[in-house]
Amino acid sequence: MGMSYAYGAGDEEGGIATIHRAIGLGVTFLDTAEVYGPYVNEELVGRAVAGRRDEVEIATKFGFDFSGETRGVDGSPENAARVCDESLRRLGTDHIDLYYQHRVDPDVPIEETVGAMGELVAEGKVRFIGLSEAAPETIRRANATHPLTAVQSEYSLWTRDPEDEVLPTLRELGIGFVPYSPLGRGFLTGQIRSLDELDEDDWRRTNPRFQGDVFEENLRLADRVAELAEGVGATPAQVALAWVLAKGDDLVPIPGTKKPERVEENAAAADLKLSDAQVADLDSAISPGAVRGERYDEAGMTMLNN
Numbered sequence: 001m002g003m004s005y006a007y008g009a010g011d012e013e014g015g016i017a018t019i020h021r022a023i024g025l026g027v028t029f030l031d032t033a034e035v036y037g038p039y040v041n042e043e044l045v046g047r048a049v050a051g052r053r054d055e056v057e058i059a060t061k062f063g064f065d066f067s068g069e070t071r072g073v074d075g076s077p078e079n080a081a082r083v084c085d086e087s088l089r090r091l092g093t094d095h096i097d098l099y100y101q102h103r104v105d106p107d108v109p110i111e112e113t114v115g116a117m118g119e120l121v122a123e124g125k126v127r128f129i130g131l132s133e134a135a136p137e138t139i140r141r142a143n144a145t146h147p148l149t150a151v152q153s154e155y156s157l158w159t160r161d162p163e164d165e166v167l168p169t170l171r172e173l174g175i176g177f178v179p180y181s182p183l184g185r186g187f188l189t190g191q192i193r194s195l196d197e198l199d200e201d202d203w204r205r206t207n208p209r210f211q212g213d214v215f216e217e218n219l220r221l222a223d224r225v226a227e228l229a230e231g232v233g234a235t236p237a238q239v240a241l242a243w244v245l246a247k248g249d250d251l252v253p254i255p256g257t258k259k260p261e262r263v264e265e266n267a268a269a270a271d272l273k274l275s276d277a278q279v280a281d282l283d284s285a286i287s288p289g290a291v292r293g294e295r296y297d298e299a300g301m302t303m304l305n306n
Contacts, residue, residue: 080120096127179251
């Protein structure tokens with residue numbers, strides 16, 4: 001996402017170089033979406049994997065409505081099919097490995113949306129399907145309509161909501177979990193000490209967790225990660241990712257970046273094994289109630305857990 005959207009100016013050349021470095025390191029799973037840009041990130045990914053499509057699995061997402069002044073959701077079967085065809089074209093491929101509904105549309109029964117996604121599987125355009133930021137009961141109903149392979153939701157040391165109901169539901173049903181923003185939108189790296197360090201058009205300037213006194217209080221949590229990282233000879237980003245990986249083999253975090261050196265740093269986290277005591281220490285130091293601020297603004301929060 002950050003290569004094209006939300007976190008300051010996009011950099012296509014740098015993005016492609018970063019993806020190439022990731023593939024060289026053995027990274028095989030790339031996540032994009034129609035809304036990133038919109039559209040242009042899928043095109044970037046398509047150019048990056050041209051001639052190397054068989055080396056990666058590509059996930060993309062649909063589910064937004066771009067017709068109004070404000071972005072809404074559209075989970076209609078017609079939109080699922082239309083966006084799939086457009087995403088295939090932008091990605092330059094004949095199939096999508098994992099096709100998510102980006103946000104659940106409360107006005108369209110999930111059975112209708114997932115039924116249409118299942119038809120795309122039958123047609124060979126999509127291999128597997130999933131949901132993003134869905135409520136446990138929605139996940140159950142969707143999976144009963146067509147088997148889900150994965151659910152993607154925000155999950156990290158500073159966003160632990162899925163632990164209550166979503167993750168237990170997924171494990172009961174045998175569905176994988178894909179945590180996005182496992183580095184807390186960069187906050188847990190300890191590299192962001194002031195909003196002044198962010199580009200003027202960086203989306204995080206409007207995020208509730210990055211505002212005023214809330215930002216200052218949350219900095220203490222990032223500092224705790226940094227302290228533990230120093231003790232194990234790793235970077236804070238690697239510790240944050242290792243914590244997610246320690247939560248189970250059924251979790252596949254997708255840290256985002258637009259720099260090859262950060263991909264190298266993130267990929268090395270797979271070799272960092274935290275002890276049970278270190279995981280427990282982080283669990284205690286950054287408990288769910290310790291983080292200040294909602295993870296989206298009011299409009300964004302209404303699109304979650306539907």
